[in-house]
Amino acid sequence: MELFSEVYSAYYRAVEHLLAAACERPLTAAEMERMIGQYAFSESAMFILPKIQSGEWALFEPQGAGWRSKTGIPPQMPLTNLQRAWLKAMLQNPRIRLFLDDDEIQSLSGSFGGMEPMYGQSDFCSFDRGLDPDDFDAPSYIANFRTLLHAVRTRKMLELCHGEKHYPSCCALRLQYAPKEDRFYAYLAVMGEDEPTRIHRCALLEITKLEWTGRTAQEPVDLEAHLLAGRAEDPALLRISEERGGLERCMMQFASYEKQTEFDEESGRYLCRIFYDRTEEDQLLDEICSFGRVVRLLGPPMLLERLRERLRRQCGLMERAETFLPYTEEEAEIC
Amino acid sequence: MAQFSELIKNFDKIREYMRGFYIYGFKVRGDYTEKSARTYDNERRRVACWMDDAVRWEYSPKGKRVFLSLDSSQVRQNPLYAAWKSKSFTKNDIMLHFFLLDLMRDLEPHGVDELTDLIASRYGVLLDTQAVRTKLREYERLGVFTVEKTARAQRYRLNQDDALRHWNAEGLLDAVRFFQEVAPFGFIGSTILERFDAENDLFLFKHHYMVHTLEDGVLYDILQAIYEGRMIRFQNLSRRSGSVHTFQGVPLKILTSLRTGRRYLCLYRADVRRFTNLRLDSIGSVELLDAADDLDDLLGKLEHNLPKCWGVCFGGRKNREEQLIVKLYIDEQKEQHLLKRLYEEGRGAQILHIGRNLYLYSTVLFDAGEAMPWIKTFIGHIVSLECTNREVTQRFYSDLSAMKQMYLDCR
Numbered sequence: 001m002e003l004f005s006e007v008y009s010a011y012y013r014a015v016e017h018l019l020a021a022a023c024e025r026p027l028t029a030a031e032m033e034r035m036i037g038q039y040a041f042s043e044s045a046m047f048i049l050p051k052i053q054s055g056e057w058a059l060f061e062p063q064g065a066g067w068r069s070k071t072g073i074p075p076q077m078p079l080t081n082l083q084r085a086w087l088k089a090m091l092q093n094p095r096i097r098l099f100l101d102d103d104e105i106q107s108l109s110g111s112f113g114g115m116e117p118m119y120g121q122s123d124f125c126s127f128d129r130g131l132d133p134d135d136f137d138a139p140s141y142i143a144n145f146r147t148l149l150h151a152v153r154t155r156k157m158l159e160l161c162h163g164e165k166h167y168p169s170c171c172a173l174r175l176q177y178a179p180k181e182d183r184f185y186a187y188l189a190v191m192g193e194d195e196p197t198r199i200h201r202c203a204l205l206e207i208t209k210l211e212w213t214g215r216t217a218q219e220p221v222d223l224e225a226h227l228l229a230g231r232a233e234d235p236a237l238l239r240i241s242e243e244r245g246g247l248e249r250c251m252m253q254f255a256s257y258e259k260q261t262e263f264d265e266e267s268g269r270y271l272c273r274i275f276y277d278r279t280e281e282d283q284l285l286d287e288i289c290s291f292g293r294v295v296r297l298l299g300p301p302m303l304l305e306r307l308r309e310r311l312r313r314q315c316g317l318m319e320r321a322e323t324f325l326p327y328t329e330e331e332a333e334i335c
Numbered sequence: 336m337a338q339f340s341e342l343i344k345n346f347d348k349i350r351e352y353m354r355g356f357y358i359y360g361f362k363v364r365g366d367y368t369e370k371s372a373r374t375y376d377n378e379r380r381r382v383a384c385w386m387d388d389a390v391r392w393e394y395s396p397k398g399k400r401v402f403l404s405l406d407s408s409q410v411r412q413n414p415l416y417a418a419w420k421s422k423s424f425t426k427n428d429i430m431l432h433f434f435l436l437d438l439m440r441d442l443e444p445h446g447v448d449e450l451t452d453l454i455a456s457r458y459g460v461l462l463d464t465q466a467v468r469t470k471l472r473e474y475e476r477l478g479v480f481t482v483e484k485t486a487r488a489q490r491y492r493l494n495q496d497d498a499l500r501h502w503n504a505e506g507l508l509d510a511v512r513f514f515q516e517v518a519p520f521g522f523i524g525s526t527i528l529e530r531f532d533a534e535n536d537l538f539l540f541k542h543h544y545m546v547h548t549l550e551d552g553v554l555y556d557i558l559q560a561i562y563e564g565r566m567i568r569f570q571n572l573s574r575r576s577g578s579v580h581t582f583q584g585v586p587l588k589i590l591t592s593l594r595t596g597r598r599y600l601c602l603y604r605a606d607v608r609r610f611t612n613l614r615l616d617s618i619g620s621v622e623l624l625d626a627a628d629d630l631d632d633l634l635g636k637l638e639h640n641l642p643k644c645w646g647v648c649f650g651g652r653k654n655r656e657e658q659l660i661v662k663l664y665i666d667e668q669k670e671q672h673l674l675k676r677l678y679e680e681g682r683g684a685q686i687l688h689i690g691r692n693l694y695l696y697s698t699v700l701f702d703a704g705e706a707m708p709w710i711k712t713f714i715g716h717i718v719s720l721e722c723t724n725r726e727v728t729q730r731f732y733s734d735l736s737a738m739k740q741m742y743l744d745c746r
Contacts, residue, residue, distance in 0.1 A: 078494040081478030086523040101512035239463035258406035286653035286712035293737035310715035335686040
């Protein structure tokens with residue numbers, strides 16, 4: 001099976017859409033250019049259009065001021081063996097039960113015949129995954145998950161209890177997966193009369209009540225704008241030393257954040273600006289601490305002060321270490 | 336001068352450039368010394384074409400630096416998948432793709448000569464029968480066509496995929512929306528979504544290491560070897576020293592760190608009789624060798640040893656086990672979240688409540704030094720740390736002392 005194949009290429013996809021559209025009526029060059037931009041890359045029109053217009057790719061023929069397909073609407077290509085093998089591996093993932101019932105999983109697996117899954121679940125080991133993941137097999141969890149997915153898709157409103165909080169009317173916007181913890185969270189717009197009053201993020205595991213209200217939100221809520229607004233005003237500024245492979249480790253670990261890095265000629269070190277969400281400040285501080293002396297936080301002042309506070313507390317604890325009374329084994333209690 | 340193209344023949348060619356733009360982002364044209372400056376210009380332009388929205392540039396004293404600026408927590412689909420959708424092809428490839436699919440829509444079997452004639456009569460394109468036959472065989476291998484062989488001829492038909500009947504099921508497409516971002520080889524999932532003109536409009540992903548897709552080619556070969564129980568040989572580039580070494584051994588598992596974003600191949604090397612973990616992003620093309628011996632025995636030994644690895648180090652030959660004891664001050668009323676973290680992230684170590692707000696975390700590891708980055712996330716709560724490897728203890732306290740100097744003494 002070939003991983004890197006032209007059948008998955010953006011150019012084929014763009015041409016497929018052109019052929020489908022040009023079956024109905026001839027397409028002008030401007031229309032084709034727009035469609036190519038939608039399905040392929042930013043300069044693709046510059047490469048694809050001349051091939052079509054010159055007849056080198058003899059898939060279209062000129063008609064009036066435009067181009068018409070020589071073929072019918074392209075039929076949907078069957079799944080390739082690679083796609084089947086990937087799907088078969090997906091069906092073996094324990095989280096698949098969130099989406100499909102056991103009989104559906106069995107029937108689908110059967111429909112792939114003797115196709116081997118692309119990989120086995122045991123081929124991988126995530127050694128630092130949290131020990132307390134969500135219970136993906138619990139019927140109530142699965143039911144809530146599917147209800148929320150349906151709510152995201154349809155904008156149907158829900159009444160929801162999360163811990164001690166009660167939201168009589170809210171819109172589910174997206175489900176978020178956190179791989180480190182192996183948990184799902186839901187982004188919810190808490191609704192007022194007609195408008196959302198605020199956005200709330202809650203752990204799926206902690207939802208105790210989830211019911212349809214019978215109402216549907218008229219307008220979609222812009223979650224992206226909310227997430228952008230939640231960003232810290234100033235990025236965290238780090239100075240990274242190359243000691244102990246610090247630069248490489250740091251660049252890799254912070255790759256999941258939006259970041260900008262440059263070499264600072266003056267200090268001979270690297271400066272990295274990390275854009276982070278205010279709700280993740282603690283986590284970012286933990287990550288910075290984990291690098292020890294290799295990474296130095298330079299700003300913004302509020303974040304820096306929080307780090308200094310942690311260090312003051314740390315120094316205080318170490319100075320007082322002797323004053324913490326020794327314990328006896330009888331006193332110790334296993335957590 | 337060869338004309339610029341957005342498409343590429345060889346995926347490996349672009350791997351390091353994309354990694355450079357995305358992971359590092361501080362390199363300027365002159366820092367890419369492996370190939371010529373013109374190659375750099377082409378690769379930069381190519382990546383800009385593929386990921387127009389994410390490419391940024393800034394001018395530094397050393398020159399213009401190009402980088403990919405992405406917040407993975409807001410990404411619906413990994414934009415780096417674009418690289419997998421950029422394979423170059425010939426005019427015959429693309430014409431045959433659409434002509435053959437068009438002619439096979441009747442789900443009837445067709446012979447090579449018949450199809451060649453139909454292409455000429457319907458579309459006015461004269462193609463060599465051999466070219467048509469080669470494409471049909473290729474698509475049969477891909478699983479797009481099936482072949483019916485008789486004594487006299489081979490006839491091809493469109494694969495009537497049973498699985499397609501299920502595609503109306505909302506749940507299955509939702510699963511693809513999710514797994515295309517979290518499962519290995521996620522770009523394949525994204526091609527399935529594209530096939531159904533669907534996109535991920537349901538899920539977001541926190542701390543998502545999108546760069547892994549660049550290692551999928553290497554991963555695919557390794558998994559193939561694991562599945563077939565074969566040994567492999569490959570070149571490994573050390574990212575620290577820049578040196579290149581050839582490794583040979585039995586691939587056993589892929590180890591993944593969700594905290595640091597690194598993925599490793601766990602290899603058993605018979606020459607030194609040891610398990611070795613090597614980063615996937617340092618591995619060059621992989622050569623599959625003969626079948627491995629004693630595979631079950633090796634896997635058993637690996638499973639036995641893994642619980643004592645904090646990360647990917649199996650320790651030295653002597654004094655392999657190191658005991659680590661950390662005393663922590665955690666406010667039981669206000670800092671339950673820290674206790675939760677200690678339990679959830681502490682890899683099953685023993686956690687004792689030894690007094691009011693005092694906890695003792697203890698574990699035995701092959702290399703306690705690997706646990707230090709995690710231990711340091713509890714800075715502000717560590718009363719003391721002891722390790723049977725004195726170097727680990729000294730390094731921890733020296734690090735704290737340096738941090739104190741950095742943040743508290745030099746203001």
